Amino acid sequence: MLNDIIKKFQKADILVNYNAYSEIQGNDEYDYLIDELIEYVENNGDNEYIITTQTIRNYQMKERQRIHEEIKENPQTRKIRENQSMPYEILLDVTNKSYTDGDINDLNKYFNSRYEKLRKIIQQNPEFKSVNDLKTTKQAIDQLHAIGIVNSISNTKNGHVIIEIEDPTGDGSVIVLKDDEDLIAESKNLVKDEVIGITGSTNGNLIKADDIVHPGVQRFNTADDKEMDFSIAFISDVHIGSKQFDSNAFNRFIKWVNGNEGDEDLANSLRYLVIGGDLVDGIGIYPNQEKELEIKDIYGQYEEAARLLGDITDIPIILSPGNHDATRLAEPQPAITEKYAKDLCNQKNIEMVSNPSVVDLDGVKVVVYHGRSFDDMVMAMNLTHADTDEIMKLLVEKRHLAPIYGERTALASEFEDYMVLDEVPDVIHTGHVHINSYAKYKGIHLLNSGTFQKQTEFQKVYNIVPTCGQVPILSNGKMRVLDFSS
Numbered sequence: 001m002l003n004d005i006i007k008k009f010q011k012a013d014i015l016v017n018y019n020a021y022s023e024i025q026g027n028d029e030y031d032y033l034i035d036e037l038i039e040y041v042e043n044n045g046d047n048e049y050i051i052t053t054q055t056i057r058n059y060q061m062k063e064r065q066r067i068h069e070e071i072k073e074n075p076q077t078r079k080i081r082e083n084q085s086m087p088y089e090i091l092l093d094v095t096n097k098s099y100t101d102g103d104i105n106d107l108n109k110y111f112n113s114r115y116e117k118l119r120k121i122i123q124q125n126p127e128f129k130s131v132n133d134l135k136t137t138k139q140a141i142d143q144l145h146a147i148g149i150v151n152s153i154s155n156t157k158n159g160h161v162i163i164e165i166e167d168p169t170g171d172g173s174v175i176v177l178k179d180d181e182d183l184i185a186e187s188k189n190l191v192k193d194e195v196i197g198i199t200g201s202t203n204g205n206l207i208k209a210d211d212i213v214h215p216g217v218q219r220f221n222t223a224d225d226k227e228m229d230f231s232i233a234f235i236s237d238v239h240i241g242s243k244q245f246d247s248n249a250f251n252r253f254i255k256w257v258n259g260n261e262g263d264e265d266l267a268n269s270l271r272y273l274v275i276g277g278d279l280v281d282g283i284g285i286y287p288n289q290e291k292e293l294e295i296k297d298i299y300g301q302y303e304e305a306a307r308l309l310g311d312i313t314d315i316p317i318i319l320s321p322g323n324h325d326a327t328r329l330a331e332p333q334p335a336i337t338e339k340y341a342k343d344l345c346n347q348k349n350i351e352m353v354s355n356p357s358v359v360d361l362d363g364v365k366v367v368v369y370h371g372r373s374f375d376d377m378v379m380a381m382n383l384t385h386a387d388t389d390e391i392m393k394l395l396v397e398k399r400h401l402a403p404i405y406g407e408r409t410a411l412a413s414e415f416e417d418y419m420v421l422d423e424v425p426d427v428i429h430t431g432h433v434h435i436n437s438y439a440k441y442k443g444i445h446l447l448n449s450g451t452f453q454k455q456t457e458f459q460k461v462y463n464i465v466p467t468c469g470q471v472p473i474l475s476n477g478k479m480r481v482l483d484f485s486s
Helices: 002-011 018-025 030-044 053-071 075-082 104-122 134-138 181-187 247-257 264-268 298-309 338-345 374-381 388-398 457-461
Strands: 088-093 140-155 161-167 170-176 195-203 206-213 231-235 270-276 317-320 350-352 357-361 364-368 427-430 437-441 444-448 470-475 478-483
Touching (some): 030 053, 053 247, 104 140, 134 140, 181 206, 270 427
Parallel strands (some): 170 206, 231 270, 427 444
Antiparallel strands (some): 140 161, 357 364
């Protein structure tokens, strides 16, 4: 590599000092950078023949200005948006509503909140209007209807499944007989700490299950059944500050938003941008992360994010955090604050919200959740991170964004469980896994918006191939994906 870099500059009669050489060598696209620096020196160097780190800074500043000029909003796009109404309402934002002391009483309140919320949803099923308390199952009941939190799931040596459940009155052991193949298959979709309904009978010892009922959803009118004559763009996992941040793809996306790239008609219909966490790469998120950082300061990362998003000025941006952002790790995460991201917080069209949050975008109800719980669901359900559409379907049936407590996903023991899907949305937007996916399930658009970060060393080890620069667009009720990676 040393000879290749030196030879290229020598051929152009240009020298390079050691510090500049080290920086060029560390760039993943050093061939492209060398050509750009040579052209910059020849056209703008004022008889400069030695490249220093200051030369690189001057080139980068000029390149940013050039990109900024290209990104400036198309006058026609601006005119169209000036005449558009862009109403939105924040339906759920837990910022400044999150209270816990972390003691056992808070944990009891948290699980009681989860139980009560999901019990009410299950009782919308006419079969569960009358429910047996688990304390009563110590006596024989022929037609039993119970609702409980799953404590454990195990298999007997004879092939039956035992589900231990509890409610505020007591606990019970539910047996699923091995001969009931459908119910055995359904039991494999259970995870610890979710709330379920059980129909069956009890002899005072074991509850024999005839059916397992999840809170679930009924079919309902969705965004494409409504009058929706506009578009919403969804992104996440931008990871600004990482060496693998694909700035070229992100700049192309910003250019499209401003009507200067690709499908101009689609861009002109755009009214909202939703960002689902990990806007920046963060600091100290994992061991030796600093080796993979282009910007090694959290304030600098958010300053760069503000500079990039600052080119979008006339559509609302809903910005929710993820596990790489500068807020508490435990979910629900409060919004990013001025302490770390002053310029972003002061940008008038950016609305900082919590993770998760719920927003109404001109009649389209969107749940924004970064998706850290996918890590636990993958382990529990023997799935992969590429199966996000299947995971989201399971979470919809459980009506909970992070049902498993005490594993990789840190959950704050709040007085109220804000991770319950109290109402059925039109869209659930997630991120975290860096793999774009989409499914429509019972009328709900389930989408994962991929990433703007190229494959990292960690992902190479586990053969994870991210879908970089692919942006889902909900347009007139239909989902489209635009690719800005090439």
